[in-house]
Every structure is written in C-alpha cells, then in structure tokens.
Amino acid sequence: MALGVSRRAIDRRCEPGGPWRRLLRGIVLLSRAEPSARHLLRAAVLHGRDDAVVTGLWALRCHGLRRIPEPGEIHVLVPDARRVLSRDFVLVERTRRLPRSSLRQGVPVAPVPRAIVDAARRLNGRDGIQAIMAEALQRRRCTPEAIERELVAAAHAGAALPREALVPLLGGARSVAEADAWRLWQRSGLPPCQWNVKILDAEGRHIATPDGWCDEVALAWEIDSREHHSADDDFGRTLARNARYVAAGVVVLQTLPAWLRSDPDRVIADLRAAYATALARPRPAVTVEDLRR
Numbered sequence: 001m002a003l004g005v006s007r008r009a010i011d012r013r014c015e016p017g018g019p020w021r022r023l024l025r026g027i028v029l030l031s032r033a034e035p036s037a038r039h040l041l042r043a044a045v046l047h048g049r050d051d052a053v054v055t056g057l058w059a060l061r062c063h064g065l066r067r068i069p070e071p072g073e074i075h076v077l078v079p080d081a082r083r084v085l086s087r088d089f090v091l092v093e094r095t096r097r098l099p100r101s102s103l104r105q106g107v108p109v110a111p112v113p114r115a116i117v118d119a120a121r122r123l124n125g126r127d128g129i130q131a132i133m134a135e136a137l138q139r140r141r142c143t144p145e146a147i148e149r150e151l152v153a154a155a156h157a158g159a160a161l162p163r164e165a166l167v168p169l170l171g172g173a174r175s176v177a178e179a180d181a182w183r184l185w186q187r188s189g190l191p192p193c194q195w196n197v198k199i200l201d202a203e204g205r206h207i208a209t210p211d212g213w214c215d216e217v218a219l220a221w222e223i224d225s226r227e228h229h230s231a232d233d234d235f236g237r238t239l240a241r242n243a244r245y246v247a248a249g250v251v252v253l254q255t256l257p258a259w260l261r262s263d264p265d266r267v268i269a270d271l272r273a274a275y276a277t278a279l280a281r282p283r284p285a286v287t288v289e290d291l292r293r
Contacts, residue, residue, distance in 0.1 A: 024088055037061075041107045044074040044090045053077045053101040053108050055093075056122065059115035060132065062104035067135045068119075069128060075118060077110065093118075097153065112142040113150040120162035121154075127176050130165040134175050144169045172196055177223050178211050180260040188268045190275050191216045194288065199250070202285040207244045210252070217278035218286050220245060220252040221271070223260070249284030251277055 001007065013020040014028060021029045023043040029035055035043070041062075045052045053059075056075035057068055073091040078084050079098055086092045101108035109115065116136060120129045136142050147166055151159055168179035172195030185193045193214050199207040212221035224238065245252045253274040259267050 038105055040089060041074060044076050045107060047090050048076040048078045048084055048092060051079055051098060053099060053110050055110035055115045056119040059109040060119060062107060062109045063112050063141055065135050068132050112136055113146040116147055117150045117154050117162060121156055121158040126161055126165045129162055130176050130179050133166060133169055137169060138174055177257040177260065181212060181223050184260060184264055184267055185212060188271050190271060198289040200287050200289060201248045207248050208241045215288055217275060218250050218283050219275055219278040220250050222252060222254045223257055224254045248286055250286060
C-alpha cells in the first residue's frame with residue numbers, strides 16, 4: 001500500500017486464480033505457489049511484529065535438529081505488553097522473558113534451551129521430549145545444565161514432564177535407551193555408574209567409550225541395538241571393541257534396548273551378576289577420561 005497499490009487491487013490479486021496469495025491478515029505472498037517453510041516462518045514473525053521470536057519445534061528445526069515431531073503451529077514469542085492474537089497457523093505467546101534471538105535462515109529464533117522447554121511444555125510423551133533433549137546434547141547445541149536453568153526460569157505449568165525427562169541426561173545419559181538404562185541402574189542398588197566416559201588402558205590407549213561404566217570394578221555396560229549393529233562394518237567394530245575389553249581385563253555386559261522395558265528385572269539381575277563377576281577378580285589397570293570435561 002505504501003508503494004501505491006490499493007487495498008482493492010491487493011484483494012483482487014489474492015482472489016482464486018489471482019497472482020498473489022494471502023498468508024495472514026495483512027500479509028501477502030507475491031506468488032500463487034505453495035508457501036515454503038521459510039515463507040510461513042517469515043509471515044509468523046511479521047504477524048508478531050517487532051521483536052517477535054520463533055520458538056518451539058520450528059525453532060529447533062531451524063537450529064538443525066531433525067529427530068523431532070513434525071511441527072504444526074508456528075510458536076511465536078512477543079513482548080508481554082503487545083496485543084497480538086494467535087491466528088491460523090501462528091501460536092502467539094506473550095512473555096516477560098523474551099529471549100535474545102539469533103538469525104537462522106533469515107528468521108529470528110530462540111536459543112536451543114528455550115526452544116526445547118517451549119516445545120516440551122506442549123508435548124505429552126516423555127520419550128519424545130527426551131529424544132529432543134538428547135539430540136540437542138549429541139549435536140552439542142546446548143548442555144543439560146542450560147536446559148535445567150531454562151526450566152527453573154520458566155516456572156510454567158506443564159514443566160513437570162520435561163524435568164522428569166531431563167534427570168537421566170543430567171546424569172550423563174545421551175539417548176532414550178540410555179535414560180532407560182540409567183533408571184534401571186538406580187534401581188539395581190549397585191555403586192555409582194558413569195555414562196559415556198572414555199576408558200584408557202595402562203598405556204593410555206583408548207579402549208572404548210561404554211554407555212555405562214562402573215569404575216569401582218571396571219565394569220562396562222553397552223546398550224547394543226541389534227538393528228544398529230546388523231551391518232557388517234558395525235558388527236566388526238563391535239567385535240573389535242569387545243576384544244579390546246577382554247585384552248584390558250574389563251568385564252562387559254551387553255543389553256538390547258528392548259530388554260530395558262520388556263524385562264527390566266532380568267536386566268537388573270544381569271547387572272548384579274556382571275558386577276559380582278567383576279568384583280571377584282583383581283581390578284585391571286584402566287582409567288577414565290570424562291569426555292564432558
């Protein structure tokens with residue numbers, strides 16, 4: 001309109017068969033093509049006006065996370081004093097804690113910890129929330145402590161499930177399966193277990209990085225997926241890893257992820273038996289290097 005195009009001309013061009021498409025009230029795509037994700041994100045930010053920030057699942061996708069549910073509405077944060085309503089595909093949330101945004105694909109998005117918490121508050125399953133958190137940690141997009149700080153600052157209703165999902169990740173787990181394993185180890189009554197730490201032999205050579213490690217008796221716990229290790233190369237790497245454990249005198253227990261839920265009592269019994277075996281022999285000269293340091 002500032003360029004001299006009348007409202008009537010805009011309306012006419014946005015009619016069926018016209019060259020333009022109306023995305024939201026007052027926001028027009030100068031094309032009849034289906035809007036791309038970037039078009040929709042930009043439209044959502046324009047709808048929120050100045051300082052609007054995309055958060056939740058769409059923000060996480062912009063940050064490069066892929067193992068997330070299919071995003072639906074675009075969740076936009078705006079200053080608390082702003083009177084902008086949710087509309088069509090845009091969910092508007094007013095906040096007194098507007099985060100400092102960064103540009104991703106030309107769109108202002110919330111930091112990863114804030115986006116995770118905002119997404120998690122609207123998800124129902126603990127596994128899905130845990131998977132999102134775990135991917136962010138694996139890709140080094142944030143730390144579990146940063147997520148914890150955001151949860152404390154948020155103090156929203158609906159944060160109980162995200163807090164529960166985060167506990168094993170604060171303990172060192174880095175996947176949903178490892179979180180299940182972490183919970184079973186807590187039930188086992190065994191001494192403390194470290195997660196995803198680097199094990200070195202007496203000469204300082206790398207042996208492996210087990211999912212779980214009981215340093216007291218040099219016991220390694222590997223959550224080995226049959227699907228993940230079915231390829232010849234993966235199977236060969238697993239055999240080579242186990243050979244290094246044997247050569248270093250490390251006792252290793254291998255568990256399928258499905259057993260963690262289908263037969264947890266059996267897994268706990270296996271853990272206690274493996275611990276007893278490791279305890280019965282002299283502890284080998286192996287050391288731990290924490291990869292998170």
